[in-house]
Amino acid sequence: MxxxxxxxxxxxxxxxxxxxxxxxxxxxxxxxxxxxPDLQQLSRKIQTILETLKKLENNWNTSMHTLQASYDEQLHQIRDTRQKINIILDRIEKTTIKELDDKINSLKVSVKTDADNCSKCKHELKQLSDVIHDIVDKGKAELTFIASKKCIEKVKQSETYLKENSVQVENTLNFQANSDVQQYLCKLSGLGRIVLGTKALSVFSDQVFTVHGKSEYDVSIERDDLEIDSKLMFDISAICVLSNDQILVADFDNKRIKQLNHQYKVVGHFSLTAYPIDMCQITQ
Structure with a gap:
C-alpha cells in the first residue's frame, strides 16, 4: 500500500x-x-549526498586530529608556563639565600671581632698578672712603680670595655616569608584560562558568490625594473591577507613580495631569487 x-x-x-x-x-x-520518478536523477542526487557526507565525515575526523593537536600544543604551553614560573621562583630563592648569606657573613665578622678583642684584653691582663708576681718576689721599687702604672691603665681600659659590653647581644637570623606572594598564589585557580576557538568548515562546494564592486591600485615601486614596450609589468600571482588585515601580494615578474596597508599602498617589500607562484599563511 x-x-x-x-x-x-x-x-x-x-x-x-x-x-x-x-x-x-x-x-x-x-x-x-x-x-x-527518474531513478537516474535520484541516483545522482544520492551520490551527491554521499560525497557531501563523506566530506563531512572527513571534516569530523580532521577536527578530531586538530582537537588532539591543539590539546598537545596547549599542554606544552601550560608546562612551559610552569617552567617559566619555576625559573622566576628559583631566581627569587637564589636572591633571598644570597641576602641570608651576606647577613650571616657580616654578623660572623662582627662577632669574631668582638671575640678577638675580648681575647686580647684577657691575654694582656694575664700577662700583667704574671709579671706582678715576679716583681713582688724581686722587691724592686722601680719595677713596682712601672708595673702599678701599667696595671692601673690596663684595668681602667678593661673596666671600660666591660662596661661597654655589659649587655651582650645574641644575634639570630629569622626568615619572614612574603605573605603577599603566598596569598596571591592561593587565590589562583590555574595558570591561565582555556579558551575555545571555533572555525567554520563548509562541506558544500556549490556556494554562489556575487561581485559587488571592483577597484584597481598601483603597487609599483622605484626598484621595479621589468619593462615591456616602455611600460612596467606586474603579474600578481598570489594574494594573502594577514591577521592584522594587512595584505601581501606576490609580484611574479619583478620577483618580489610586497606588503600593502589598509589603503592598499606599498609599505614594504622583499626581493626573491626566483619567481613567486603562490603563498599562504601557515602561522600567526
Missing amino acids: FCHDHSQLCCTNCVFLNHRLCAKVILISGSVKEPL
Missing part, C-alpha cells in the same frame, strides 16, 4: 493502525500507473 497523505509506503498492518483516517491510501499496483 502507499499513503499519498504521508507519502509513505506501508503494509496492511500499518494501514489499519496508522493510516485509517488518511484520505488516499491505495495499492502500489495502482500507484505505478502514475508518472514514476
Whole structure:
C-alpha cells in the first residue's frame, strides 16, 4: 500500500493502525500507473549526498586530529608556563639565600671581632698578672712603680670595655616569608584560562558568490625594473591577507613580495631569487 497523505509506503498492518483516517491510501499496483520518478536523477542526487557526507565525515575526523593537536600544543604551553614560573621562583630563592648569606657573613665578622678583642684584653691582663708576681718576689721599687702604672691603665681600659659590653647581644637570623606572594598564589585557580576557538568548515562546494564592486591600485615601486614596450609589468600571482588585515601580494615578474596597508599602498617589500607562484599563511 502507499499513503499519498504521508507519502509513505506501508503494509496492511500499518494501514489499519496508522493510516485509517488518511484520505488516499491505495495499492502500489495502482500507484505505478502514475508518472514514476527518474531513478537516474535520484541516483545522482544520492551520490551527491554521499560525497557531501563523506566530506563531512572527513571534516569530523580532521577536527578530531586538530582537537588532539591543539590539546598537545596547549599542554606544552601550560608546562612551559610552569617552567617559566619555576625559573622566576628559583631566581627569587637564589636572591633571598644570597641576602641570608651576606647577613650571616657580616654578623660572623662582627662577632669574631668582638671575640678577638675580648681575647686580647684577657691575654694582656694575664700577662700583667704574671709579671706582678715576679716583681713582688724581686722587691724592686722601680719595677713596682712601672708595673702599678701599667696595671692601673690596663684595668681602667678593661673596666671600660666591660662596661661597654655589659649587655651582650645574641644575634639570630629569622626568615619572614612574603605573605603577599603566598596569598596571591592561593587565590589562583590555574595558570591561565582555556579558551575555545571555533572555525567554520563548509562541506558544500556549490556556494554562489556575487561581485559587488571592483577597484584597481598601483603597487609599483622605484626598484621595479621589468619593462615591456616602455611600460612596467606586474603579474600578481598570489594574494594573502594577514591577521592584522594587512595584505601581501606576490609580484611574479619583478620577483618580489610586497606588503600593502589598509589603503592598499606599498609599505614594504622583499626581493626573491626566483619567481613567486603562490603563498599562504601557515602561522600567526
